[in-house]
Amino acid sequence: QSALTQPPSVSGSPGQSVTISCTGTSSDIGSYKRVSWYQQSPGTAPKLMIYEVTNRPSGVPDRFSGSKSGITASLTISGLQAEDEADYYCSSFTTSNTYVFGSGTRVTVL
């Protein structure tokens, strides 16, 4: 199972919006709503930010939102803040009853 495809990096100024894409196949993102997103700051464990494509866990700011169309999922950060600078990973369940992660995207706040 190959990793889902994410851009290596995205950047934006404080207050701007950035969108991270996550492209899979018909065997993963295209088949399920079991898509999630994780934030990882240096030296720390990943943190769930979005689950089931669009849902935010309690405590995650509403400037984080998710969507999906076909085999591509997206994470949008609206009103970018300095504390949002981190690595972001998507994940999807697959038709093989396994999971696959994205290659990861570094978000830089200019």
Place this chain on the structure above:
Amino acid sequence: EVQLVESGGGLVKPGGSLRLSCAASGFTFNRYDFSWVRQAPGKGLEWVSSIDTRGAYIYYADSVRGRFTMSRDNARDSLYLEMNSLRVEDTATYYCTRGTWFDPWGQGTLVTVSS
């Protein structure tokens, strides 16, 4: 407080074995599936294995199938990952994580495979 704490990492030679543990607290352990996810130094996340609530269904990544065995002990609120025939490319921080949505994660335990 919901908590997952991994242990058992360390330095091992290629071909060697290691057993990781993950102790859970703060929630009803036997109601959740669990997974192991690893991260090689400076690299991205890689799903390793998942287990259902009773340990009846266990799934593995192709990269570890036949070498790693995931198990759980619901009486001890603990997960395990038995790793055999370790390779240099298995060097990574190994995290345990809960449920369908991988939430929360433990702090991770570092496994280094080197001669």
